[in-house]
Amino acid sequence: MSQPTLTTLLVANRGEIACRIMRTAKAMGLSTVAVHSSVDRDARHVREADRRVDLGGAKASESYLDIAKLLDAARSSGAQAIHPGYGFLSENPQFAQAVADAGLLLIGPPVSAIEAMGSKSAAKALMAAAGVPLVPGYHGEAQDLRAFQQAADAIGYPLLLKASAGGGGKGMKVVEQPDQLAEALASAQREAQSAFGDARMLLEKYLLQPRHVEIQVFADQHGHCLYLHERDCSIQRRHQKVVEEAPAPGLSPALRQAMGEAAVRAAQAIGYVGAGTVEFLLDARGDFFFMEMNTRLQVEHPVTEAITGLDLVAWQIEVARGEPLPISQAQVPLQGHAIEVRLYAEDPQQDFLPSTGTLVVYREPAPGEGRRIDSGVDQGDTVSPYYDPMLGKLIAWGQDREQARQRLLAMLEEMAIAGVRSNLRFLRHILAHPAFVAAELDTGFIARHAAELLPPPSGPLPSEFWKNAAMAWLHWRGYVHRADDGQSPWTEPSGLRLGQPARGVLSLRSQDQRQVVSLDYDPRGGLAQIDWLRQPLTELHGDTLYLQWQGEVHEVELDDPAAAASHADACVGGLSAPMNGSIVRVLVELGQTVEAGTALVVLEAMKMEHSIRAPEAGTVSALMCEEGNMVSEGTLLVALTPS
Structure with a gap:
């Protein structure tokens, strides 16, 4: 069957991945179509597309997971192809088949490959037949509690429950002892059903201190398959990746080759086409075990692009159109080192609970050599409770790992977020931690170093902070101006008190801290006792001042003790x-x-x-x-x- 002429691409996703796909599509001369739910009507991916289609609804099940609506959107917009991104329907064989039946081109693998790897249980059997080592576990059809209890007793605790049809930490629970199994299984099944429409689970032995190392594979329709080196994704919270880097530190050339060749065997065993990732657990002895294969583009693909100089989305589109891979295995580039962090709207101090609200302040780092930002939001956008809380990704490349780490740390220092809680400070602590500097990586990294990575809130804010806040507040309210802003000094309050020094007083609050600030006036007029404009960010939105202080954005308001006591x-x-x-x-x-x-x-x-x-x-x-x-x-x- 001949492929349709491709001029228009519909991206069946949202957020940063939709924006990233559109960027490459436009560079290839394609017109882009965004789809959106009712709550995403003004989202960044919609603003960046050439055309938009409203799917309606708020929940993913009413919009981004509705196959019929997506196909209707493709027809009405004139799109010949659909890119599913990652998450949502990207690994759903019913969606892939529906796209093919509609005469549209799916930028992804064939239905048979998605089906083969869509069930983790079936995938384990295929990998065993292909000679890929497996972690001991249960992948049976029986899904009742008794079946899991019997399997758990045979495998031994601790164990890991995983959703058979998905990934990204959804439907994943660690079970330390037998009396936890029933509750963990029920919760994991509900999460899996909600996220993937499939409640089936599998059980695996929970390895102690393993590394999570994955191989990027790419295959075309002509029988060629490559591996594009590996990524270390060991630093995770709630079983979801937070920091990823390529290549994985400390691997010998022989181990790299063995893992890469095993990944290619896995892809070839299912007739794979397109971009995919074979994920392994690597123990301290150098033994590796197959975890799963993700039949889609990964969140962390930018670090592979950084060390190879390749555009994986462009490759996806070209391979889907029937073009051969442009290079051989021996020609795959490897230059330098890259590290990526995922920026989430969440509260690390509250077990990483997602945070929702308006991004009152959202400032990204300045562009520069070795710097990349893949984000899906702008200042003023709303973070809703309906979707994943990731705001974007910061990626740094360097000639070596340390240069990449230093560049990424500098990017994080320049980043500013307010209005929702974020993991920005937590990411800084990870990159600055001595164990990370030494590349001492495994999936227990965060738990082991929690005291340093998640320190309690700092003590009382210093007087310099409160003086800066008071001056900034008066400036934004129009009471005090910079010396070079052309305003008359007579517009400033004088603070005159007969027989006493001129002084102004403000009562301020920042979270649970309160301070009465006294500001002495210069005898020549004006509030000039402190140079608050040195702060990189001060903004007033409504009745709240946002002041960046030592890398953190603090919310400051005029204090009303009576109202606080009532609340x-x-x-x-x-x-x-x-x-x-x-x-x-x-x-x-x-x-x-x-x-x-x-x-x-x-x-x-x-x-x-x-x-x-x-x-x-x-x-x-x-x-x-x-x-x-x-x-x-x-x-x-x-x-x-x-x-």
Whole structure:
């Protein structure tokens, strides 16, 4: 069957990956089409596309996961091809088949390859037949609790539950001991059903201190398959990658070749075409085990592009059109080192709970040599509870690993975010940690170094901060001006007090800290005692000042102690929603007595479940939510009377 002429590409995704695909498509002379949900109507990927199609709905199931709507969007926009990006329908064989049946070109592998690797259980059997080493586990069809209990007893604890049809940490739970299995299985099945429409699970032996090393493979329709070196993705939180780098530090040439050739065998065993990633667990002895194959572009593909100089999206489009790979294995470039970090809207101090809201401040680092930013948001955009909380990725390349690390650390220092919580400070701590500098990497890195990576909030803010905040506040309110702004000094408040030094006073609050700031006036007029303009960022939005201080953006407001006390009184004894989301389970009843740590409510947000637990023993005195409710961050859910 001849391929249709390709002039218009529809990107069936959102966020940074949609923007990144469109960038290459436009460079290749293609017209781009964005699809969007009702809440993404003004999103960045929509603004950057040549055309847009409204899918309606808010949830992914009503928009980005609706196959019929996506096909209708392709027809109405005149697109001949669809790029699924990653996540959503990128590894869904029903979607791939529907695209083919509609006479459209899918920028991805054939249906048979997606089906072969779409089930982790079936993939394990295929890899065993191909001679690829496997981690001990259970990949059976029986999905009841008893089957998993029997398998767990045979394999031995600790164990890892994984969604058979997906990845990205969704539907993944570590089970340390037998009495945790039932609850972990039920929660993982719900997450898998919500994220992938498939609740099937598999079980694997949980290896201690393994590294997560993956191989980028690429195959064309003419029987050629290459591996484009490897990436180390060991630094993870909640089983989801946070830092990735290429090539993987410390691997011998022989081990690199062995893993690369094993990955190619895996791809060839299923007749693979296009970009794919074969993921391995590598233990300290140098033994590696097949984990899974992702039949799509990976989030971390930019580090491979950085060390090879190749555009993998361009290769995807060319291979889908039937063109052969342009180079052989021996010609695959390898230059320098690259490191990528994922920037998330989340709160590392609260077990990385997703954060929603408006990006009141969003400043990216300046461009420069060895710097790349793949983002999907701009200042003023809204982070909703319906989708993954990743804002974008920062990538640095260097002649060696240390140069790449230093460049990326500098990029993170220049980044500024406010309005939602982010993992920006956490990422800085990772890159600066001595163990990371020494490339001492494994999947337990974050847990092992948690005390240094997640330090408690710093102590009281210094007086210099409060003086800067006061001066900035007065400036943005129009009371004080820079010496070179052309304003008359007579527009400034004088602070005159008869018989006493001229002084102004402001009562300020930043989170839970309060400070009364006294500012002495220069005898010649004006508030000139401190050069607050040295701060890299000060902005006033509404009644909140955003001031960057020592790498962090702080929110500063005029203090109203009476209002704060009233709010505190209203929240006594209440457990509130830590983020916007939907209530999937209410686990207690009115009047029920609970112990400290008891799960009370399960909240789903951004495809993950989060349990609201009792901070102390007590009695449930009120329930303010029901299953199915959509709730906003801060909404009271349960009232608990302490014992």
